[in-house]
Structures are given as C-alpha cells and as structure tokens.
Amino acid sequence: MAAPPPLPVTRAANETGAATPDQQGAGGAAARRVVSALLFLAAVALPCLVVYRHRAVALGDVLVPPRLGASRDDDVDLDIDDAKLEEVLRGAAMANDTVILTTLNAAWSEPGSVLDVFLESFRTGESTRELLEHLIIVSLDTAAHARCRQVHRHCFALVAGGVDFSGQKNFMTDGYLKMMWSRINFLGQVLEKGFSFIFTDTDIVWFRNPLPHFYLDGDFQIACDHFTGDPDDLSNAPNGGFAYVRSNSETIEFYRFWYAAREKHPGLHDQDVLNSIKHDSFVAELGVKIKFLSTELFGGLCEPSRNMSRVCTMHANCCIGLSRKISDLNAMLRDWRRFMALPRDEKHSVSWTVPRNCR
Numbered sequence: 001m002a003a004p005p006p007l008p009v010t011r012a013a014n015e016t017g018a019a020t021p022d023q024q025g026a027g028g029a030a031a032r033r034v035v036s037a038l039l040f041l042a043a044v045a046l047p048c049l050v051v052y053r054h055r056a057v058a059l060g061d062v063l064v065p066p067r068l069g070a071s072r073d074d075d076v077d078l079d080i081d082d083a084k085l086e087e088v089l090r091g092a093a094m095a096n097d098t099v100i101l102t103t104l105n106a107a108w109s110e111p112g113s114v115l116d117v118f119l120e121s122f123r124t125g126e127s128t129r130e131l132l133e134h135l136i137i138v139s140l141d142t143a144a145h146a147r148c149r150q151v152h153r154h155c156f157a158l159v160a161g162g163v164d165f166s167g168q169k170n171f172m173t174d175g176y177l178k179m180m181w182s183r184i185n186f187l188g189q190v191l192e193k194g195f196s197f198i199f200t201d202t203d204i205v206w207f208r209n210p211l212p213h214f215y216l217d218g219d220f221q222i223a224c225d226h227f228t229g230d231p232d233d234l235s236n237a238p239n240g241g242f243a244y245v246r247s248n249s250e251t252i253e254f255y256r257f258w259y260a261a262r263e264k265h266p267g268l269h270d271q272d273v274l275n276s277i278k279h280d281s282f283v284a285e286l287g288v289k290i291k292f293l294s295t296e297l298f299g300g301l302c303e304p305s306r307n308m309s310r311v312c313t314m315h316a317n318c319c320i321g322l323s324r325k326i327s328d329l330n331a332m333l334r335d336w337r338r339f340m341a342l343p344r345d346e347k348h349s350v351s352w353t354v355p356r357n358c359r
C-alpha cells in the first residue's frame with residue numbers, strides 16, 4: 001500500500017503582493033511614497049513573521065528543530081519487490097510465520113561496527129544461535145546489502161526511491177526521519193503479508209530467546225526506555241527499537257494508522273507519533289492490544305535490566321555517537337561472558353559495567 005507521493009509544497013515567498021495597493025489608481029509622488037513604504041514594511045515584516053513561526057515550532061510541546069524551508073517530504077516511495085520479499089520472509093520464518101527483522105545501513109554494517117556485535121551476541125547468548133535462522137537483515141543501502149550477504153543468510157534490500165540511507169544518520173535530521181518512517185511503512189507491509197515479527201534495532205544485543213516472555217494477549221508489544229512496572233500503562237515510555245507484533249487485522253490497521261499519522265505530526269519521528277497516538281480513541285476502537293515490555297527482560301542503557309539471570313536483550317539506547325555505542329555494546333558482551341563463565345551460585349556477583357562510554 002504505497003502512499004501517494006507528496007505534493008511539493010512551495011510556499012510562496014512573495015506574498016507581498018497582497019500588501020501592495022493598486023498602483024494604477026494612485027498617481028503622484030505621495031502615492032508612490034506610500035507604495036514604497038508598504039513594500040519596505042512588507043520586506044522587513046515578512047521575514048520576521050517567518051522567523052517567528054519557526055520559533056513557535058521550536059518552542060512547541062515537542063523539541064523539534066525548525067525545518068527551515070522544508071517541504072513535507074518525509075514520504076519515501078518504497079519500491080518493494082513483493083515476490084522477493086515473500087521469498088525472503090518464507091525462507092526465514094518459523095513454523096508459525098514469525099520472523100526477526102532488523103534494518104541496517106552502511107555505517108552500522110562495517111566490520112567492527114554494530115552489526116558484528118549484534119550477530120556475535122546471538123552466538124554467545126543462551127539458545128539464541130538458532131534464532132539467526134529466522135533473522136532477516138533489511139538493508140537500506142547497497143553497501144549494507146553487500147555486507148549482509150557476506151555474513152548472513154537472509155538479506156533483503158529495501159530500495160527507497162531516490163533516497164540515500166547510507167552513512168551515519170544523526171538523530172532527527174531529515175534523512176533520519178525518512179529512514180524511520182520507511183521502516184514503519186515496511187513493517188506494516190510485512191504484517192499485511194501475514195507474517196508476525198520481532199523487530200530489533202541492530203544496536204541491541206540478544207542473550208536469551210524473548211519468545212517465551214511475550215504476553216499471550218498482546219498484539220503489539222514494545223520495549224521501553226523506562227518501564228513503570230505496569231505492562232498496560234499507556235504512560236510507559238516505549239522505544240520503537242524492539243517490538244513483537246502479531247499479524248492480524250488489528251495490527252495491520254494500527255500500522256496503517258501510525259504511518260498515516262506522520263502527516264498530522266510533521267517533523268516527528270515514529271516513536272513520538274506513537275506516544276501521541278497511543279491515547280487516540282481510534283486506537284482504542286481498533287481493539288489492538290498494546291503491551292509494554294519490562295526493562296527487566298528487555299533492558300537498555302536508559303534502564304539496564306537488574307537481573308542477568310533473566311535478561312533477554314540489552315539496547316544501546318540513551319547513547320549518542322556511533323563509537324560510544326559500539327564500545328558499550330562490546331562491554332555488554334563482555335559482562336555477559338563473565339556472567340556465563342561463573343558457576344551458578346556465583347552468578348549473582350556479576351552486574352553490568354554499562355553505561356560507561358555512553359554515560
């Protein structure tokens with residue numbers, strides 16, 4: 001379901017015309033002076049107005065950098081090869097049509113970068129190695145795709161018309177937003193094909209199989225930066241980097257609604273829009289059962305799991321800067337290895353040494 005391409009919004013910079021009196025009817029120097037004065041006023045006042053409006057955006061209820069001169073172009077035409085996608089999904093799915101998905105760009109796929117730590121965690125975790133059979137790496141550029149094919153079996157290239165997702169995407173830049181929204185669009189399409197998924201950011205290390213820990217009655221289950229202790233509490237702070245979503249008509253509609261909601265919230269990313277729509281009465285009417293996952297099992301640098309005997313995943317969230325991320329992810333792997341090496345009755349003595357570089 002590809003959304004129609006956005007209409008280019010070219011805000012007319014010369015609306016000064018409205019302030020110009022009819023020059024035909026005004027003869028004489030006095031009238032010309034009035035016209036000049038008005039034109040001068042318009043020239044001075046309009047830029048102020050524009051500045052004022054951008055400030056208003058910046059100081060609104062969300063901290064969004066003003067998108068100077070930006071048109072509404074968060075939309076990216078996803079050019080999905082349907083047959084290819086189905087083939088890859090089918091090839092990686094568990095018996096009940098569930099897959100594990102991650103999205104990857106060039107910067108994160110380089111040797112020694114995030115992808116290596118991510119894959120290594122599956123090999124080091126408790127019964128997580130076999131989950132690699134069900135992992136699909138969705139690449140966002142050709143370099144990431146080439147790298148995937150070197151190191152993994154299930155790769156899918158998500159081609160976004162005319163957009164280059166390679167390179168490190170800084171938080172909240174235009175390219176970052178496009179990447180995030182393409183992801184929501186893509187995940188919705190996976191659901192429409194009848195596949196349930198665990199979506200995981202690549203900067204999450206996996207130590208245990210999360211499947212036995214999901215709620216039986218949750219359609220859409222999402223990890224949190226901070227967990228209130230109540231999985232049904234809508235005031236939990238979700239983190240879109242890790243989610244388990246069952247494919248059914250409720251979740252398909254939910255993803256359509258979520259993706260469409262970006263138009264009402266220009267400049268916001270998927271997570272902020274989720275925080276806004278989770279309270280929407282339409283979502284309640286849809287009947288999609290939303291559950292928030294505990295940081296005890298699905299932790300991160302924002303709120304580390306306090307129990308290494310239970311933890312399934314740890315996310316390098318609350319961390320800005322790629323090299324810091326990589327070094328704290330590696331530290332988490334080392335902590336895990338230390339934990340695994342100890343006899344059962346000494347395991348409690350190990351705890352995380354992170355956040356360290358990300359602090």
Ligand SMILES: *[C@@H]1O[C@H](CO)[C@@H](O)[C@H](O)[C@H]1NC(C)=O
Pocket residue numbers: 094096098196211212246247
């Ligand atoms: C798929 O199978 C896994 C493993 O048995 C299970 O935990 C999960 O709930 C199943 N998912 C669905 C959508 O039935």
Ligand SMILES: *[C@@H]1O[C@H](CO)[C@@H](O)[C@H](O)[C@H]1NC(C)=O
Pocket residue numbers: 307308309310
């Ligand atoms: C950690 O989890 C294990 C296994 O569930 C449990 O036996 C132990 O009491 C927990 N430790 C703490 C400190 O909560």
